[in-house]
Amino acid sequence: MAVTIKDVAKLANVAPSTVSRVIANSPRISERTKRRVREAMKELDYHPNFIARSLANQSTQAIGLVMPSFRGTVFQNPFFSVVLQGLSEGAHQKQYTLSMTTGKTDEEIYDGVVRMVQGGTVDGVILLYAKIEDKVLSYLQNQQTPFVVIGKPYINVEDITHVDNNNFRAMKEATEYLIQLGHERIAFVGGNVHFTVTVERLLGYEKALREAGLPYYEEYIVHNEFLQEGGQKAIKGLLSLHHPPTALVVADDFMALGILKTLDELGIIVPEMMSIISFNNVLYTEMSRPPLTSVDINIFDLGFEAAKHLIQKLENPKEPVKRIIIPHKIVERASCSRYKSGKDFM
Amino acid sequence: MAVTIKDVAKLANVAPSTVSRVIANSPRISERTKRRVREAMKELDYHPNFIARSLANQSTQAIGLVMPSFRGTVFQNPFFSVVLQGLSEGAHQKQYTLSMTTGKTDEEIYDGVVRMVQGGTVDGVILLYAKIEDKVLSYLQNQQTPFVVIGKPYINVEDITHVDNNNFRAMKEATEYLIQLGHERIAFVGGNVHFTVTVERLLGYEKALREAGLPYYEEYIVHNEFLQEGGQKAIKGLLSLHHPPTALVVADDFMALGILKTLDELGIIVPEMMSIISFNNVLYTEMSRPPLTSVDINIFDLGFEAAKHLIQKLENPKEPVKRIIIPHKIVERASCSRYKSGKDFM
DNA sequence: TTGTAGGCGTTATCAG
DNA sequence: CTGATAACGCCTACAA
Numbered sequence: 001m002a003v004t005i006k007d008v009a010k011l012a013n014v015a016p017s018t019v020s021r022v023i024a025n026s027p028r029i030s031e032r033t034k035r036r037v038r039e040a041m042k043e044l045d046y047h048p049n050f051i052a053r054s055l056a057n058q059s060t061q062a063i064g065l066v067m068p069s070f071r072g073t074v075f076q077n078p079f080f081s082v083v084l085q086g087l088s089e090g091a092h093q094k095q096y097t098l099s100m101t102t103g104k105t106d107e108e109i110y111d112g113v114v115r116m117v118q119g120g121t122v123d124g125v126i127l128l129y130a131k132i133e134d135k136v137l138s139y140l141q142n143q144q145t146p147f148v149v150i151g152k153p154y155i156n157v158e159d160i161t162h163v164d165n166n167n168f169r170a171m172k173e174a175t176e177y178l179i180q181l182g183h184e185r186i187a188f189v190g191g192n193v194h195f196t197v198t199v200e201r202l203l204g205y206e207k208a209l210r211e212a213g214l215p216y217y218e219e220y221i222v223h224n225e226f227l228q229e230g231g232q233k234a235i236k237g238l239l240s241l242h243h244p245p246t247a248l249v250v251a252d253d254f255m256a257l258g259i260l261k262t263l264d265e266l267g268i269i270v271p272e273m274m275s276i277i278s279f280n281n282v283l284y285t286e287m288s289r290p291p292l293t294s295v296d297i298n299i300f301d302l303g304f305e306a307a308k309h310l311i312q313k314l315e316n317p318k319e320p321v322k323r324i325i326i327p328h329k330i331v332e333r334a335s336c337s338r339y340k341s342g343k344d345f346m
Numbered sequence: 347m348a349v350t351i352k353d354v355a356k357l358a359n360v361a362p363s364t365v366s367r368v369i370a371n372s373p374r375i376s377e378r379t380k381r382r383v384r385e386a387m388k389e390l391d392y393h394p395n396f397i398a399r400s401l402a403n404q405s406t407q408a409i410g411l412v413m414p415s416f417r418g419t420v421f422q423n424p425f426f427s428v429v430l431q432g433l434s435e436g437a438h439q440k441q442y443t444l445s446m447t448t449g450k451t452d453e454e455i456y457d458g459v460v461r462m463v464q465g466g467t468v469d470g471v472i473l474l475y476a477k478i479e480d481k482v483l484s485y486l487q488n489q490q491t492p493f494v495v496i497g498k499p500y501i502n503v504e505d506i507t508h509v510d511n512n513n514f515r516a517m518k519e520a521t522e523y524l525i526q527l528g529h530e531r532i533a534f535v536g537g538n539v540h541f542t543v544t545v546e547r548l549l550g551y552e553k554a555l556r557e558a559g560l561p562y563y564e565e566y567i568v569h570n571e572f573l574q575e576g577g578q579k580a581i582k583g584l585l586s587l588h589h590p591p592t593a594l595v596v597a598d599d600f601m602a603l604g605i606l607k608t609l610d611e612l613g614i615i616v617p618e619m620m621s622i623i624s625f626n627n628v629l630y631t632e633m634s635r636p637p638l639t640s641v642d643i644n645i646f647d648l649g650f651e652a653a654k655h656l657i658q659k660l661e662n663p664k665e666p667v668k669r670i671i672i673p674h675k676i677v678e679r680a681s682c683s684r685y686k687s688g689k690d691f692m
Numbered sequence: 693t694t695g696t697a698g699g700c701g702t703t704a705t706c707a708g
Numbered sequence: 709c710t711g712a713t714a715a716c717g718c719c720t721a722c723a724a
Contacts (some may be wrong), residue, residue: 001465004701015711028709047464051406052701055716062445070434076629077426085416088448092458099408100432100444112438118393120348120717121408121443144431174368257633264635272516286660286697287603289610289635350717361695366719398717401700466701547695 003044007104012040023048049274054120062097064122064309066113066203067232068129068137069106078282084149086303094311110135117145124310130154130162132198146317148310150302161313163295163324167197170203170328171249173296174277177330178247179212182339183275187220187238187245189259191252196217196221198251204344205249220245225254232262245297246339247275253285254334271337281331291333301326355481355600358386370393389537400466406606408443408467409656412459412482414475415452423600425629429474429496432649440657444587456481457595463491470656476500476508476525476542492658492663496648509652509670511643513543513569516674517550517595520641523676524593528685533566535605537598543568544597551595568590568599571578576607585612592685593621599631602638602681607687617683627677637679 009016014033014345021029040046045223047330054060054215065087065312067075086297091098099122101112113136114121125140130151140147149162176188188205202221208214218240224232234255238244250256256278260270268274278285281296305324351369355362360379367375368383375543386392400406411433413421437444445468447458459482462468476497479491485515487502495508535550536544548567555562557657565587569581584591596602602624608614614620616636624631627642651670657663 002464002701004563006701016701017703017712018710020701021710024703026709030709032710047398047460049701050461051397051400052463053703055401055718056698056702056704057718060397075431076424078422078424078427081427084446085421085448088416088446089450092449092454097462098446100430100434103438104435108438113718114393115396116443118348119396120356121396121406177504189414254630254633257630261633261635279628284600284603284630287600287607289607348717352717362717363696363719367694372717374693379693395717398700401702402717402719404700518719590701692711 002049003046004049004318006140006216007044008037008040008046010148011044029138038306058120059314060097060123060200061095061119062099062122063091063314064116064125065098065100066109066125066127066129067100067102068131069104070102073319075102077103077252078284079252079280080128082282083303083306084302086305087124087126087307088303089300090304090307090311096307097312106135109183110139113139117143123314124148126306126310130164131192131194131197132199133194138270146310148306148313150307151308152200154196156260157323161322161324163302163308163326165302165307165328166325167200168207170279170295170297171201172208173204173316173328174249174279175205175208177216177277177293178211178249178275178336179208181247181275181336182277183244184214184251185220185245185248186214186247187222188233189222189224189238189250190256191224193344195221201251224251224323233260234257235262239268243245246276247279247336250276250278253278253280253282253292253294256294257288260288260290260292260335271335275339277330277336285331288335290335293333293335295332296328296331297328314316348395349392350395351392353390354383354386354392357390358383364409366603377542380619382447396429401571404466405456405469405660406443406467407441407447408468409437409470409653409660410458410459410462412444412455412471412475415447415450415455415476416448421448422597424600424630425672426474427625428628428645429649429652431649432646433472433653434649435646436650436653436657442653442657452481456485459485463489470494470662472652472656476510477538478542478545479540492659494659496652498541498546503669505667506672507655507668509648509655509672511648511672513546513675514553515549516625516641516643517547518554519550519674519676520595520625521554522558523623523639524595524621524682525554525560527621527682529591529593530560530685531563531566531589531591532560532593532595534566535568535570535580535584535594535596535601537570537601539569547595547597548644567569572599575690581605581608585614591620593682594623596622596624599626599638599640602629602640603634606634606636606681607637616688617681621682623682624674631677631679634681636681640680641674641678642677643674644672678690 004021009019022034056196103109123148127149132154152164154162224234277293279295281294285292285294300312351362355366355630368380449455470492473495476495478500498510499506570580623639625641627640631638631640
């Protein structure tokens with residue numbers, strides 16, 4: 001059996017409650033006793049039992065992480081590794097612990113969350129995604145469990161603290177970037193439509209076109225799972241159109257990688273014959289040929305801020321609802337070029 | 347305050363202990379009372395408090411995950427996403443929870459582990475890496491904490507349950523694969539030397555050369571952080587040698603990606619002028635140009651088995667020490683070709 | 693088959 | 709400043 005507060009108390013010749021106060025560094029304990037108790041703790045190599053403490057305090061210093069289901073390969077996206085780093089860093093700074101739930105299906109995930117929350121193993125929860133019609137989200141709202149979401153909640157946006165990019169604007173800018181380069185036929189290769197990020201971006205894309213007086217073609221909109229088949233199908237469809245696009249905005253670097261490959265196989269040179277701008281700016285954007293121009297959305301910060309604000313909320317329950325927008329920035333590399341009608345490959 | 351066992355007891359007109367037994371589905375409770383109690387639980391939407399249960403049982407159904415420090419970019423390697431999936435799946439099946447520690451420095455990580463273990467917030471621990479001179483490992487051994495490591499412990503291998511590939515053999519086979527293709531000048535681009543996987547593989551590489559009667563050149567050995575600069579430096583050094591290699595074994599797909607790019611820039615065609623085989627077989631091996639021949643080490647299974655065996659150990663403390671070897675397999679794609687002296691580019 | 697009571701390791705309240 | 713004592717919510721002998 002591990003050494004407890006009582007053992008320390010005995011050795012230091014004080015009451016258990018005193019030891020407890022020393023741990024909490026209560027100002028109403030004399031320095032002398034504190035010293036004595038601390039020595040005893042050292043000698044016995046005492047470490048407080050967090051479980052017992054949690055029970056007494058009704059608080060665990062743990063935050064629950066809800067990942068999207070890892071059916072498919074979404075999860076292999078470096079996005080998650082990086083948010084995790086941010087979350088980890090943010091939690092660590094305040095001595096919070098991270099507890100994960102995942103699952104293959106939405107049901108599994110939901111059950112996991114319920115267990116976490118009802119079981120009292122976490123003080124709050126962070127949703128690592130924001131999708132349409134999310135049972136988990138509604139559940140958390142009903143439970144009054146403190147939580148924050150990374151991304152834009154599909155509902156009750158005003159009542160839910162969330163950390164997000166301005167994806168509307170980010171995509172608008174990405175599209176405008178292409179428009180400024182002279183492109184008029186720009187296709188949108190988006191991710192899973194069930195994630196709000198995708199709909200936000202689609203809106204931004206539309207807006208950019210409209211403002212530039214460019215037509216919006218349904219056929220230029222393609223939705224793909226983030227990583228599935230690297231977007232190969234998507235691109236082939238686009239190229240077989242009567243007027244294929246001359247530029248692409250792509251939801252994710254990895255998909256862009258797949259597209260790059262497909263284009264290469266088809267003999268379509270990037271950026272000369274097709275410009276591509278993608279999102280996330282993860283490591284391998286520099287590794288591709290050509291290096292990808294990508295919108296950096298500061299993934300690390302998304303995680304970091306999410307952790308930070310959840311903890312604020314936990315420590316001060318009347319903390320107001322907040323919406324934290326993480327800035328983005330287009331990182332220019334070599335996958336986009338000015339459109340020259342002469343080079344049109346059709 | 348949440349609904350407790352007492353509330354249920356009251357509503358069902360039984361003693362709290364009875365409710366507890368119903369939860370545990372004790373056979374010594376009549377079906378009739380069970381039914382009554384269960385109804386009460388439903389009605390009150392009762393969920394057991396895991397913290398209290400943990401305290402009483404002296405066991406949390408939680409397992410601690412220790413990641414390597416995320417200084418640098420190691421962590422962005424899809425390797426971790428995938429082990430995480432495996433771990434998650436394995437833990438989930440037995441209703442275990444995953445709790446993470448990371449940190450920027452080894453110190454931070456060590457402290458995190460100590461807190462986890464001494465604080466009693468986890469029943470056991472899984473190390474997601476195996477490196478030389480690891481304080482965490484020695485600590486866990488001294489503590490008698492059940493743990494398993496993914497990879498090969500640098501010490502006391504016989505006493506530590508671990509899940510690993512046969513990296514010696516995997517690398518030997520990879521090298522032999524190249525040798526069979528006629529290559530005689532094969533360079534080794536390895537990862538961080540502090541990880542045991544790197545030394546194992548180096549050994550396998552040596553062995554293959556020796557068995558084939560090929561010389562072993564110090565200059566052909568390059569060590570690089572897994573992701574850092576995509577191995578660009580490494581490759582340039584090799585190419586500037588008097589007799590540059592004609593083939594490369596590379597520790598990681600991502601590094602291989604970087605190398606591919608560098609070679610492309612230098613006008614060296616893969617596989618015609620340089621063959622490359624790498625490790626891990628993650629998603630983007632198919633996405634590269636040319637697609638990478640890679641050793642699939644079944645990362646998911648590494649995680650899955652680790653979780654499974656740790657849990658076995660937790661549920662049966664006298665479970666013997668085990669060494670689980672996950673099979674590997676060379677997945678041929680297009681980055682290796684037969685060596686033809688005529689095509690030597692020097 | 694079910695109830696009573698004590699304990700798991702802390703914290704918090706009240707005295708002193 | 710410090711010491712009893714009662715929670716926290718559940719489990720498990722021991723009784724009945």
